[in-house]
Amino acid sequence: MMFWPQDTIPFLWGVATSSHQVEGGTDNDWTEWENSGHVAEKSADSSLHYHKYPEDFQLFSRIGVNAYRYSLEWSRIEPEPGQFSRQTLDHYRAMTQSLLDHHIEPLITLHHFTLPKWFAKQGGFFHPEASRLFERYVKKVMDAVGDLVRFYVTINEPMVYAAMSYGMGQWPPGHKNLKEFWQIGSKLLSCHQRAYHRIKSHRPDAMVGIANHLLAFSPYDNRSRLDRFNARIVNYLFNERFIQQARNTTDFIGVNYYSQQYTDHRHFWTPVVHKPNATLLTDMGWEIHPERLEELLLALKHFDKPLLITENGIATNDDILRQQFILDHLAAVSRAQNQGAIVRGYFYWSALDNFEWVDGYRPRFGLIGVDYKTQERTLRDSAYLYRRIIDANQGQWPINVPPKPGQPASAL
Ligand code: FCB
Numbered sequence: 370m371m372f373w374p375q376d377t378i379p380f381l382w383g384v385a386t387s388s389h390q391v392e393g394g395t396d397n398d399w400t401e402w403e404n405s406g407h408v409a410e411k412s413a414d415s416s417l418h419y420h421k422y423p424e425d426f427q428l429f430s431r432i433g434v435n436a437y438r439y440s441l442e443w444s445r446i447e448p449e450p451g452q453f454s455r456q457t458l459d460h461y462r463a464m465t466q467s468l469l470d471h472h473i474e475p476l477i478t479l480h481h482f483t484l485p486k487w488f489a490k491q492g493g494f495f496h497p498e499a500s501r502l503f504e505r506y507v508k509k510v511m512d513a514v515g516d517l518v519r520f521y522v523t524i525n526e527p528m529v530y531a532a533m534s535y536g537m538g539q540w541p542p543g544h545k546n547l548k549e550f551w552q553i554g555s556k557l558l559s560c561h562q563r564a565y566h567r568i569k570s571h572r573p574d575a576m577v578g579i580a581n582h583l584l585a586f587s588p589y590d591n592r593s594r595l596d597r598f599n600a601r602i603v604n605y606l607f608n609e610r611f612i613q614q615a616r617n618t619t620d621f622i623g624v625n626y627y628s629q630q631y632t633d634h635r636h637f638w639t640p641v642v643h644k645p646n647a648t649l650l651t652d653m654g655w656e657i658h659p660e661r662l663e664e665l666l667l668a669l670k671h672f673d674k675p676l677l678i679t680e681n682g683i684a685t686n687d688d689i690l691r692q693q694f695i696l697d698h699l700a701a702v703s704r705a706q707n708q709g710a711i712v713r714g715y716f717y718w719s720a721l722d723n724f725e726w727v728d729g730y731r732p733r734f735g736l737i738g739v740d741y742k743t744q745e746r747t748l749r750d751s752a753y754l755y756r757r758i759i760d761a762n763q764g765q766w767p768i769n770v771p772p773k774p775g776q777p778a779s780a781l
Contacts, residue, residue: 374519374574380768381474381714382759383436384429384736385680387481387525388445390723391418397444398489399482399726402541410729416721416739422464424746425721428737430471432752433759437468438679438716440478440525444485447506458513465517476520476679476716478580479507479564482530482540482726489541494556495549504563511571519575522623522679523564526582527557528607536638539727558614565618579615580623580679583608584630585661589641595634603632603640608665612672621713622669623679626662626698628655652684652732653725659697666705666712675713678702682718684725684732691751699758699770706768715768717755721746 389395393415403411418425429437445457468475480503484493488502496502507523524530530540531553538545561579568575586604588596612622628651630640642654649657662681669676683694699715706712722735730741736752739745762768 374576378474378519378713379435380762381436381476381520381677381716382434382755382762383438383474383476383714383716384432384434384720385438385716385718386418386720386723387440387478388419388442389415389440389481389483390719390725391416391721392442393417393419395442395444395483396448396486397442397483398486398493398541401486401489402543407539407541407543408727408729410724412724414741414744415724416741417744418721419460421744421746423467425737426467426471426473428746428748428752429473429720431748431756432736433756434473435759436474436476436520436714436716437720438476438478438522440481441510442483443480443488443506444483446509447485450487450502451505453509458509461510462514462517465514469517474520475514475518476522476677477510477514477518478522478525479503479510480523480560481525484541493542494553494560499556500559500563503560504567507564507567508571511568515568515571515575519572521564521568521575521577522580523561523568523577524557525580526625527554527561527579527611529582530557554611554614558611561615562618576620576675578619578621578623578677578679579611580625581608581612582625582627582680583665584628584640585626585658585665586630586632586640589631589633589644593634596632599632599634599637603638608668612669616672616674619674621675621677622672623677624665624669625680625718626665626678627651627653627681627683629658629661652686653728655684657683657694657697659694659701661701662698663701663705666702666710667708670710675711677714677716678712679716680718681715682734684734686733688749688751691749692754695751695755695758696770699768703768703770 465475533540535544536550565577586600588600590596632640643656647656719734721737722733722739725732738747
């Protein structure tokens, strides 16, 4: 049954980040991965958001967002098994309170790809007691900030985590193991379920979901029946299955949408990221297809749950392209809303430039640019555009978006 606290919660106009990507100074399984030479660049200081959040929240206010999605760093909260850091929990409480003081709704992610080193060493989510240990961490989080936070994402992109960490082996623990790739999903699901019940027992009015990375799959060769079949199977396994399995323990469906990929049955499990002749590519090499977001949102209608776009954004140094990207994707959201998709929020990825995993610091996703030498922040024109869209859509849905970037940025 669909529920949305619409009397108190307007459309969420947000921005998103994750702890390891922006905080700086994190010490987790990813830090070890970076230190053992698996990636070109180390996260190190990143954007120093852990310390500079007061300045960043002022910028968020200037952008006019009413929501912020960020993750709590489990490894800071529980650096050793069963030992919880009061200082870190106090830090996150102060940070969350500061958001509320800025009239910004917090949405907390509990797991965004990184793990405490001790937990990773014991097998991570394959630890026989993983769900109990995850729940213990979630309980501490609820004790520390539960009264301040209504929105929770338990797990970010379970399928991406499964694919990168256990299928392709590019992320820690670097396994390429089909069996583990299949099994990790159910491990994550039980962690999610226990976390869901823990959050709800603490706070029955909490809104809890998962941020699912949805990819729009197309057959590489539209005339090939096998490629078309491949697209349908992968769409089910990557996009739908987890959402279905978690449907009784989610209050909303989080959608992270970036791009389209092509299924080629000759390599069934590894779709092609972009076609050789693709013209519109981001700095990640991803194709730009806003219209597919509309389609993916409509495909979720049958779940009868509120939808939040928990991530959508572009890596580029061309801010005009970023502005058009935002407009086109918001227009797709608006069209989907007009056809009955219950989209209740949109979080641009990312609030500020950050550490993009194996791609390091090259991709620039931020509405706020960061000079990593000086840590100076600059609002990009796209931030001003976002502000204008938010101003024009105070709390209402379906949302309205102008078709073009429009007048040049003005000071806020
Ligand atoms: C998503 C991740 C996020 C970020 C963006 C670009 O898959 O959730 O951490 O890396 O991609």
